[in-house]
Structures are given as structure tokens and as C-alpha cells.
Amino acid sequence: MDFVGILDEYLRISRLKIPHGEMKLKLGIIGLPGSGKSTVFRALTGGLEGSESRKHRDADLGVVRVSDPRLDFLADFHKPRKVTPVTVEYSDIQGVVGEDLRGKTSTLDKFMSLIRPLDALVHCVRFFDSPALGEANPLEDFRALEDEMILSDMAIVERRLERVRKDLQKGKRELALENELLTKALDLLEQGKPLRCLEQTVDTDKLRGFSFLSSKPELVLVNAEEDKSREHIQSVLNELKTLVNDQPRISVDWLFADSEAEITGLSVEEAREFLEDLSLDEGAKDRIVRTSFLLLELIVFFTAGEPEVRAWPLTCGSSALEAAGTVHTDMAKGFIRAEVISFDDFRDAGSMAAAHKAGRIRLEGRDYTVRDGDIILFRFNV
Ligand SMILES: Nc1nc2c(ncn2[C@@H]2O[C@H](COP(=O)(O)OP(=O)(O)O)[C@@H](O)[C@H]2O)c(=O)[nH]1
Ligand SMILES: [Mg+2]
CATH class of the missing domain: 3.40.50.300 (P-loop containing nucleotide triphosphate hydrolases)
Structure with a gap:
């Protein structure tokens, strides 16, 4: 090269x-x-x-x-x-x-x-x-x-x-x-x-x-x-x-x-x-x-569901789109939005339903800066 x-x-x-x-x-x-x-x-x-x-x-x-x-x-x-x-x-x-x-x-x-x-x-x-x-x-x-x-x-x-x-x-x-x-x-x-x-x-x-x-x-x-x-x-x-x-x-x-x-x-x-x-x-x-x-200025975000609960390292300051890309390139390509809740909010709410009711789940766009401890669900289409 x-x-x-x-x-x-x-x-x-x-x-x-x-x-x-x-x-x-x-x-x-x-x-x-x-x-x-x-x-x-x-x-x-x-x-x-x-x-x-x-x-x-x-x-x-x-x-x-x-x-x-x-x-x-x-x-x-x-x-x-x-x-x-x-x-x-x-x-x-x-x-x-x-x-x-x-x-x-x-x-x-x-x-x-x-x-x-x-x-x-x-x-x-x-x-x-x-x-x-x-x-x-x-x-x-x-x-x-x-x-x-x-x-x-x-x-x-x-x-x-x-x-x-x-x-x-x-x-x-x-x-x-x-x-x-x-x-x-x-x-x-x-x-x-x-x-x-x-x-x-x-x-x-x-x-x-x-x-x-x-x-x-x-x-x-x-x-x-x-x-x-x-x-x-x-x-x-x-x-x-x-x-x-x-x-x-x-x-x-x-x-x-x-x-x-x-x-x-x-x-x-x-x-x-x-x-x-x-x-x-x-x-x-x-x-x-x-x-x-x-x-290395790294943070950790989580993806969590019934098939897999996973921790991902990510460079501090990265966007939701970049986070999606570390999970799967398709997620970045077909990115629609990220549904985000901080770990602390989730733990305090006790369930996704309760967190939802309390308005703790945020809808974020591709430019959202991911924070340490965010639990993220990526919505995307391919
Ligand atoms: N007293 C003491 N000896 C150590 C320590 N760390 C390593 N050693 C000894 O130093 C020698 C060299 O260690 P090693 O880990 O093989 O070094 P390397 O050549 O850098 O891989 C070995 O005999 C070790 O037992 C330590 O913290 N204290
Ligand atoms: Mg050695």
C-alpha cells in the first residue's frame, strides 16, 4: 500500500x-x-x-x-x-x-x-x-x-x-x-x-x-x-x-x-x-x-434483549450512528433512530414498560452523542 x-x-x-x-x-x-x-x-x-x-x-x-x-x-x-x-x-x-x-x-x-x-x-x-x-x-x-x-x-x-x-x-x-x-x-x-x-x-x-x-x-x-x-x-x-x-x-x-x-x-x-x-x-x-x-477515552454502551445482552466499547464523543456501526454496518446504513435509556434510569424504573411510562426512554437521532451506560435499541431498515 x-x-x-x-x-x-x-x-x-x-x-x-x-x-x-x-x-x-x-x-x-x-x-x-x-x-x-x-x-x-x-x-x-x-x-x-x-x-x-x-x-x-x-x-x-x-x-x-x-x-x-x-x-x-x-x-x-x-x-x-x-x-x-x-x-x-x-x-x-x-x-x-x-x-x-x-x-x-x-x-x-x-x-x-x-x-x-x-x-x-x-x-x-x-x-x-x-x-x-x-x-x-x-x-x-x-x-x-x-x-x-x-x-x-x-x-x-x-x-x-x-x-x-x-x-x-x-x-x-x-x-x-x-x-x-x-x-x-x-x-x-x-x-x-x-x-x-x-x-x-x-x-x-x-x-x-x-x-x-x-x-x-x-x-x-x-x-x-x-x-x-x-x-x-x-x-x-x-x-x-x-x-x-x-x-x-x-x-x-x-x-x-x-x-x-x-x-x-x-x-x-x-x-x-x-x-x-x-x-x-x-x-x-x-x-x-x-x-x-x-x-483510550472509551465508554461503554449496552444493547439488551432476550437473545443477547451485550456491552460495547466506544470512543468517547461518538454519535448514535457510529455506535450503530460498531454493532452492525447495516444498522448504520439503514439507521432510523435510537431509543435510549441510561442504565441508572432503567434500574430505577425497574422495567422497560415503567421506564416508558415515566418518559425515560428518549428518541435520539444519528447525531446524538452516546454517553457511558446508555442502553440503546437501534431502529433501522435495510
Ligand atoms: N520480587 C519480584 N520478582 C518479580 C516480580 N515480577 C517478576 N519477578 C521476577 O523477575 C523475573 C523476570 O520476570 P518475567 O515476568 O519473566 O520478566 P520478562 O522477561 O519481562 O517477561 C522472574 O524471575 C520473576 O519471578 C515482582 O513483582 N517481584
Ligand atoms: Mg517473558
Whole structure:
């Protein structure tokens, strides 16, 4: 695909917004070797009901069903044949970042093919002392890998720019925009800044077709050991937040990965006691999903009926028409109207009939901005 092709594809996808194609949210765990990626992967996907994992040639994949009390309530009410929660797919991407990728085109290509479909990166940072790697140095480690990603993007930009400039000289005028964008990108990378910082205008958005590493939304996840005090953990989080506070679409969180990975195989009751012993209100699994939703500016809406009760992730600010399109393209094509009730109104009313009587069900047009917790019935014809 040429640049214009990539651009068209990107614009098509960005109009549909996340989630596009598959309904799964895809998060890839990256980090320096030994930072605890596989442990974090187990903590976020293992144990507790409703996750499955499978081996993949280049990365372990684990699918987590996102728990949501609102979905449980709707399922109890409708007793549907099928209940479908939002799902998040984590991948444990091993052994490639942190190595010097420059010049190794085939390894880099393989790595890129793993990274490209991801909605966000989870950057695992070691905050435990290790016999093999020594004392923890989370800030330095964080910066080392960020720099590595910036260098890797720089190599791609430089390679592409060389081509583009040659072709421009040969008279391919249509490459002028790409040349301009890539030059801007290179300038930023040369200042040691990630491409996330570039994506603030419509124009720069277009570079996302390249799926650069440093342009992905990122959740920095500090993997602490139990001996570290909460104050110490908090001070590391604060320092990391200060480091990235000029960047959009990045957030910082933490967990006790090694301990939480042990929850695997425990009953719900045992898991609760285990977390209590760690002075934690809840497992990292649910919290990290919430943090990711905030990071990606996602909300959840519901479709509910006797055949299926389902939760759908949707980019904040999306219209009813876009929501219809995530359920089914026909629903968007033949959109007539949306019948909407907020989850709270539905719960308070106790039934659809009561909600109707109370005037709580709204008729909304295609431009209605969907809100978190909306229960929507789409009227459409095909
Ligand atoms: N003390 C402690 N050790 C950990 C923690 N997380 C991982 N480890 C250990 O660090 C080593 C590397 O972890 P692993 O998850 O394999 O790292 P990866 O190379 O990034 O996948 C293993 O021996 C883990 O048991 C943690 O939170 N605390
Ligand atoms: Mg590993």
C-alpha cells in the first residue's frame, strides 16, 4: 500500500473509531528483558474466571472478560441466551524491544506486525530488586526503553524519508505532504520526544498509518515488589508522571505483579482474602482495564434483549450512528433512530414498560452523542 492508500485506510478506520473490526481491545505488554512482562501478563489475564489464553508463535495472548455490574444487572433482568462483556486481549511481547533493532529489518518487521494492531502499549517497568539485574531503577529503565522506541521510529522515518525525497526529486509531487509530515516527525524524534506529542493536529494524525511505536497510547505500569512501601511506590509514580506530563495519551499505574499472579487458581473468596492481606481493595486486573479505558477515552454502551445482552466499547464523543456501526454496518446504513435509556434510569424504573411510562426512554437521532451506560435499541431498515 502506498502512502495515500495507508492514509485512506487510516481515515476510514478513524472515522469508525475504536473499536474497529474486532470488538476486542488490544493491549500489548512491552518492557525491558526481566522487567516482569510475563508476570504482569499472568497477573492481568490469569486466574479468576472468564479469561483464556493461548500461545502464539511470537507472543502469548490472553483474553479477559471485563467485569461490569451493570451488565450483570441487565443479564439478570433479561435472562438472555447470551451475555457478551467487553473483552480485552493482552499480548506478552517478548524479547525484541530492548535489543538493538536498527538494521535488522526482518526482526523489526515481525515486531511491527505484532505492534501494529494494538490499541495501546502497556510499558512494564521493574520496581523489584533482582539477583540477575540488580537494584531496581525504574526511572532509568523507563527512559531507556522510551529512547529505544524513539530510535526505532527514527530509523523508520529516516528510511522512508530517503525514498520520499528521492521520488520528490523525480517529480512525484503527491509526496509533498508525506515529506512535510515525516520531516516534522523526525524533528520531534531528534529532540528525544515520542510521536505521541505530534498527534495534536488533523494533519499529523495521518502518520498513524505507519503505526510508530512512540505514537501509541501508553500505560506505564510499575511492577513493584511487596517490600516496597506505598510511599516509595507513590514517589516513583509521581516522578514518572512528572517525566511524561507534557505528553498526551499516556498514564501511569502500578501493581504487585508477582503477588497478583498467585491469585491464579484461587477461589473468589480466597482471592478476596489474599488481596486484603496486601491491603488492596481490588485486583489490578479490573483497575488496569479501567485505566486503559480512560487512557483510550472509551465508554461503554449496552444493547439488551432476550437473545443477547451485550456491552460495547466506544470512543468517547461518538454519535448514535457510529455506535450503530460498531454493532452492525447495516444498522448504520439503514439507521432510523435510537431509543435510549441510561442504565441508572432503567434500574430505577425497574422495567422497560415503567421506564416508558415515566418518559425515560428518549428518541435520539444519528447525531446524538452516546454517553457511558446508555442502553440503546437501534431502529433501522435495510
Ligand atoms: N520480587 C519480584 N520478582 C518479580 C516480580 N515480577 C517478576 N519477578 C521476577 O523477575 C523475573 C523476570 O520476570 P518475567 O515476568 O519473566 O520478566 P520478562 O522477561 O519481562 O517477561 C522472574 O524471575 C520473576 O519471578 C515482582 O513483582 N517481584
Ligand atoms: Mg517473558
